[in-house]
Amino acid sequence: MKKEKLKLAILDMNNDVPNQGLRCIKEIVETFHEEVAYRIFNVRAKGEIPDASYDIYISSGGPGSPLDEGEWRQPYLQLMQNLWDINKADTEQKKHVFFICYSFQVICNYFELGEIKPRRNTSFGILKVHQTKKGHNDLIFKGLNDPFYAVDSRDWQLIQPKLTVFKRHGATILSLEKIRTHVELERAIMAVRFSEEFVGTQFHPEAEPVSMESYFSLEENKKVVIDSFGEKKYNEMMNRIDDPEKIELTYNTILPSFIQNAIDKVKQPVMS
Template identity: 50%
Template sequence: MDKKSLKVAVIDLNNGAPNQGMRGIQEILSRFRQENNIELTFDIFDLRQKGEIPGIEYDAYISSGGPGSPIESEGEKWENDFFNLLDQIEDFNLNHDDQKKHAFLICHSFQLACRKFKLGNVTERRSNAFGIFPITLTQDGELDEIFKGITNPFFSVDSRDWQVIEPNFDAFEKKGAKLLAIEKERKHVDLERCMMSIRFSNEIIGTQFHPEADPIGMKMYLLQEEKKKAIADLHGEQKYLDMLNSVDDPTKILLTQSIILPNFLKNAIRNFQEA
């Protein structure tokens, strides 16, 4: 079957908070549709604010980041619906050899999945992480098709108050999960490096960072007075200016945005073509 169409569900976990992530995801989907000349359609589901959740009829799922604690939502209906959907995707893939459902989980979605599968310790950071940072691929990450064409280390937008640390390797082995990327090494900081990307299964992958981030959105964030002050207070004025100057660097977030989510979509389509 020559798959020339792809039906994507985009799950919005922003809970109504202003963000650039949803725009970034939609732009990547629209560009991918145009560049690959396929019939790609997508629907948006506002899960936390409106309780909207997609069914199992989609080919691929992309779930966004979002504000707040990834722990305090335990037991809430929207979170249970999200976890049930992940279970449905895994059950479908287990029972269908000819076609698979693919899912990509970003930031808040990634943290929730790590908690669900007990792959690490989800903790609050000492301070907010915000900026463009280098991320290191593990050996498994260097071999993973999702990072094909990226550098090691590569750069991406990181924006979070929470993190997943202390990988539970017994749970990784039991699930067949792989740790693909970790936080940059900080030689003068005696803190555990957090997990930045995990392949939860052959078809489900997640990132702590934001692969959908683009220069337009990042500049809009950086030019906000409160963001400028927060970065300058924490890292100094020069660090802020360096960050602003690096936004348009073609080897940094532009490269990451052009590779990771498009690779995910290519894999989803390739799966159908092989079937």
């Protein structure tokens, strides 16, 4: 008898802007093809929103302001609220959701976990991410170094956490951005576990080193980075791409751990 696959929804938040992230998410999901069947929903550009029948949801990064009041926003947040409510009900099968970068900012704003603010300058590159004490024990970071390295690309950030709101939701901060001793700026929150089933990162855990290296080796892409951030930043990034202890380890750890845990949990019988 053929076993039924779990359903996974990839929520494309890129607004039809060309990107590498969606392909990388698909490649990770496809490594679980024996257990998972997936479908992509173009949320921002086409208003495509899945229903609540999926077992696992991965909501991508994307450009622009996370405070954008596009027509997609209310249906998207209503879906997330529905999934949250399902998870709060003891009798129903839990829904597992991972939020990346733009989606992370949108959901943090929805839950009012802190201030979503534009950065003074764009954060870009392969940068250090520091785990909190809670992060050390979280399944998505198991096997990573502390600090670990991740692809960071953002104009916005979550700062000034409202710890009473965190406590009310049962949410925890899992990681923070690199320590900067030379500037007096608050460190941005880089990962949050909202609940056992909802988790998200400000960085891009789906970034895959081989395609990144080929993409940024192209002259036009190299020029964009150097013109925007300088040759030193470009060289630092290219040097870090090859290191198996940096983004390759992050790529092989975070999203695969989330998906495998979700599969394991969904397959467990629901307690009545």
